[in-house]
Amino acid sequence: MAKSNNNDYDIGLEIAFASSAYRAAGLKTLKAHGQDDITREQYGILVLLSLGDGLYQTQIANILGKDRPNITRMIDILETKGLIRREKDTDNRRILKVFLTETGRKKAEKVKPLKERMNKAQCKDLSDEDIEILVTLLRKVRKNIAEEYKIEI
């Protein structure tokens, strides 16, 4: 039963399912380690800031692929929780730079090994070559979609 053509697969659906499972695992492992006082998305911001502090909100939005209104709200929550702080830029008064507090930095450090374990588990029976191929193909389909539909990536 040879495959006649590409239409036998819905690649978008395959990617969505893989993404969904990864997401569910992230939620579960955060909860399992008592780290669900903040959410997966909020951790994304903390981890990003732990790599490079002092970003402004639009930069965070672009890097994480989220809208500015959502970043505003999440930063609000994180600020309320004392994990980040905003600081006005002196040169450009439109800009608010975002920094981790010490509490926030510790929080980010806690979640990193959980994420590393997830990555390892996900690739456990894949060779380095498999991984190279998977990443290459994922980036290709992403580029194709982005070009065809003029999506910013």
Next chain:
Amino acid sequence: MAKSNNNDYDIGLEIAFASSAYRAAGLKTLKAHGQDDITREQYGILVLLSLGDGLYQTQIANILGKDRPNITRMIDILETKGLIRREKDTDNRRILKVFLTETGRKKAEKVKPLKERMNKAQCKDLSDEDIEILVTLLRKVRKNIAEEYKIEI
């Protein structure tokens, strides 16, 4: 600059980005074709029903990988819009079977070519073999995550 190990890539992130681009393209093409009076997720339900009518809500939830409360809410909206109807099962009074109305069926038919075009665009420079490999690897990482974190898939 040879790669030392798997840790050079964040596969979860690669998948999430690909998924996000596909999602954004879906939203954009629905809007471009004047089909944004209902959402991408709501279309998912219509298309599923167009393949096999009379599913009950838990089945829809399982197939689409969504929670039952969300399905309840979306079915409410689709019912209000006259695109689906609920029907009580005579054998098991807990069950509500869901059917497309004629309007709903037409709506589902409209979106199908848009989705097919997206799939074609996404794979435009991939060989049939590439696609086979991509699907195989995606299913592997999904299975790995699901097993390690005991996620239902």
Next chain:
DNA sequence: TAATAATTGTTATTATGATAACAGTTTTGA
């Protein structure tokens, strides 16, 4: 220089995602 456009962050609204708790119904098992 002054009008115009673009940028940054905010507020508001609708829909979806995840979770907990619930009522009604059916199945299971002592």
Next chain:
DNA sequence: TCAAAACTGTTATCATAATAACAATTATTA
């Protein structure tokens, strides 16, 4: 048989996703 467990759908709550509109500020350019 009958009490306990499981199933189906619902309601409620909080967080995120997507979009539109807005004020304040900065950059552009006529």
